Amino acid sequence: MNELNRNKERLALALEAAGLDLWENDLVTGEVTFKALKTLDQLGYDSSEMASTVEELLGLVHPDDQPHLQQAVQDHVDGITPQYRCEFRLRAKNGAWIWFANFGKVMDGTATAEGRRFVGVTFNIDDRKRKEHEIEQMNRLLAEKNALLENLNLQLELLASTDSLTGLTNRRKLMELGLQECKRAERFRHPLSVLMLDIDYFKSINDTWGHLVGDQVIRAVAEVCKERVRQGVDTVARFGGEEFILLLPETNMKGAYQLAEVLRESIAQREVVANAQGDHAQFTVSIGAASCDGSNIPAFEELLNRADKALYKAKQSGRNSVED
Numbered sequence: 001m002n003e004l005n006r007n008k009e010r011l012a013l014a015l016e017a018a019g020l021d022l023w024e025n026d027l028v029t030g031e032v033t034f035k036a037l038k039t040l041d042q043l044g045y046d047s048s049e050m051a052s053t054v055e056e057l058l059g060l061v062h063p064d065d066q067p068h069l070q071q072a073v074q075d076h077v078d079g080i081t082p083q084y085r086c087e088f089r090l091r092a093k094n095g096a097w098i099w100f101a102n103f104g105k106v107m108d109g110t111a112t113a114e115g116r117r118f119v120g121v122t123f124n125i126d127d128r129k130r131k132e133h134e135i136e137q138m139n140r141l142l143a144e145k146n147a148l149l150e151n152l153n154l155q156l157e158l159l160a161s162t163d164s165l166t167g168l169t170n171r172r173k174l175m176e177l178g179l180q181e182c183k184r185a186e187r188f189r190h191p192l193s194v195l196m197l198d199i200d201y202f203k204s205i206n207d208t209w210g211h212l213v214g215d216q217v218i219r220a221v222a223e224v225c226k227e228r229v230r231q232g233v234d235t236v237a238r239f240g241g242e243e244f245i246l247l248l249p250e251t252n253m254k255g256a257y258q259l260a261e262v263l264r265e266s267i268a269q270r271e272v273v274a275n276a277q278g279d280h281a282q283f284t285v286s287i288g289a290a291s292c293d294g295s296n297i298p299a300f301e302e303l304l305n306r307a308d309k310a311l312y313k314a315k316q317s318g319r320n321s322v323e324d
């Protein structure tokens with residue numbers, strides 16, 4: 001065996017061990033001068049059906065992959081890339097698409113003449129591509145599930161912090177927000193106020209009109225409060241049965257008192273249809289105001305205590321009134 005044959009043997013062994021399939025095309029005639037037999041065999045074609053022109057081969061490439069394959073060849077032929085590399089799908093005889101990769105180079109070129117032998121190897125990357133695809137799908141699914149979870153968490157958080165009758169902030173959330181606002185007021189030395197609002201003679205509203213009308217009255221008071229406060233700044237919370245807290249950042253006693261008067265008046269003018277005969281239930285509220293000016297911020301509970309004491313004064317002074 002001469003040295004050339006030995007080299008051929010060595011090359012064949014190396015190609016086989018690496019799972020590579022050698023091919024060679026003539027760039028000028030477009031002929032396939034050395035067929036990638038293993039590849040064509042994997043695609044299910046027998047030797048009589050095997051593509052003998054580059055054009056025939058291109059016909060086997062998935063239409064979506066053709067543009068980038070042609071571009072990769074062109075870039076290499078134009079000398080933009082030192083090697084031609086590309087991944088693409090080929091149509092098997094049974095119609096399935098199988099992923100392959102190509103690695104090749106134009107040979108025989110000189111400084112003055114372009115080479116015409118385009119030599120390369122093809123190897124099957126279908127397993128890798130399928131795994132990549134599965135991972136992509138799983139990642140997409142995971143991302144969808146995460147978005148769903150985040151959304152559910154948001155909804156849960158909203159449910160856990162909302163009063164079901166009025167849609168207002170509930171007591172648990174208010175205590176959290178109150179703590180935060182006290183800290184903020186202290187850090188920036190800003191004023192902070194709290195209004196504690198209680199529906200007057202609510203027991204007799206329930207007794208006169210029934211519990212459902214009582215609920216409607218609670219909702220009506222909540223609505224007035226929501227309408228009158230600064231959106232996104234103030235918090236209106238249902239604190240207990242017929243008791244509400246308004247948390248008012250950046251608000252001094254004068255501002256809190258003014259708002260309390262507006263609320264008291266608006267609520268006194270509000271009515272709720274109480275029965276089928278069209279009778280209306282009227283109602284008023286008493287409000288206690290507590291404020292701190294930013295120089296000496298108490299604990300939130302302390303602020304609530306002060307508002308509670310002021311509310312007691314408002315009740316004592318005859319109701320439908322505001323006290324601090």
Ligand SMILES: Nc1nc2c(ncn2[C@@H]2O[C@H](COP(=O)(O)OP(=O)(O)OP(=O)(O)O)[C@@H](O)[C@H]2O)c(=O)[nH]1
Nearest residue numbers: 198199200201202203204206211212214215241242
């Ligand atoms: N309809 C209804 N009633 C409630 C709700 N929560 C508490 N109540 C009722 O509210 C009434 C509160 O009554 P009281 O605390 O005696 O006070 P009041 O009658 O409002 O009298 P003053 O506050 O002193 O003006 C009680 O009868 C509770 O049963 C609720 O969610 N819906």
